[in-house]
Amino acid sequence: QVQLVQSGSELKKTGASVKVSCKASGYSFTSYALNWVRLAPGRGLEWMGWIDTSTGNPTYAQAFTGRFVFSSDTSVSTTYLQIGNLKAEDTAVYYCARDHHGAGVDYWGQGTLVTVSS
Amino acid sequence: QSALTQPASVSGSPGQSITISCTGTSSDVGGYNYVSWYQHHPGRAPKLIIYDVSSRPSGVSNRFSGSKSGNTASLSISGLQAEDEADYYCSSYASSNTLLFGGGTRLTVL
Numbered sequence: 463q464v465q466l467v468q469s470g471s472e473l474k475k476t477g478a479s480v481k482v483s484c485k486a487s488g489y490s491f492t493s494y495a496l497n498w499v500r501l502a503p504g505r506g507l508e509w510m511g512w513i514d515t516s517t518g519n520p521t522y523a524q525a526f527t528g529r530f531v532f533s534s535d536t537s538v539s540t541t542y543l544q545i546g547n548l549k550a551e552d553t554a555v556y557y558c559a560r561d562h563h564g565a566g567v568d569y570w571g572q573g574t575l576v577t578v579s580s
Numbered sequence: 581q582s583a584l585t586q587p588a589s590v591s592g593s594p595g596q597s598i599t600i601s602c603t604g605t606s607s608d609v610g611g612y613n614y615v616s617w618y619q620h621h622p623g624r625a626p627k628l629i630i631y632d633v634s635s636r637p638s639g640v641s642n643r644f645s646g647s648k649s650g651n652t653a654s655l656s657i658s659g660l661q662a663e664d665e666a667d668y669y670c671s672s673y674a675s676s677n678t679l680l681f682g683g684g685t686r687l688t689v690l
Contacts, residue, residue, distance in 0.1 A: 497679065
């Protein structure tokens with residue numbers, strides 16, 4: 463069955479960086495793009511962008527350019543989200559989610575809580 | 581691009597039916613038949629319950645249905661059950677391979 467398993471919770475200081483992983487199984491990794499979605503306290507889901515797992519080419523939503531980097535490693539069927547220069551407002555649960563024919567997402571990871579404090 | 585607009589909360593009693601709206605523009609909801617709905621129990625992974633406006637993934641109860649009129653999509657849940665209490669989000673394909681989510685609706689089963 464399709465599974466997306468994410469890395470565990472992170473507690474970071476402001477200005478630090480964090481790397482969240484999302485390991486896929488149960489399907490051909492390079493056949494589906496993977497999206498990143500943020501759920502911040504008091505806010506709804508926010509689409510951060512996606513990565514073409516066959517080419518490694520990322521696409522970022524307007525609000526997530528600059529400090530956010532998507533990457534993937536086909537040898538371990540894993541995609542990564544790296545956030546640099548962390549700010550308190552980056553505190554959120556970050557989800558990876560498999561692309562559903564370019565028009566939504568179907569399977570989701572369990573989420574990774576990133577907490578940023580000074 | 582702004583998030584899609586959903587009511588913050590809806591409620592209903594067991595056995596009743598409810599509808600959640602999701603309003604966008606002609607550049608997203610109104611322009612494509614690519615609206616999806618997700619059920620999210622806090623602390624768990626969101627679950628796809630409707631895709632392409634009105635299609636249900638295998639295994640999703642037929643108590644869930646979707647529709648669209650103009651720039652507004654709707655999720656209906658019939659025969660409310662306690663387990664339906666959750667947050668519900670819509671999403672829509674927008675132009676240039678982007679995805680928009682709604683702000684989410686908290687469903688309370690009274």
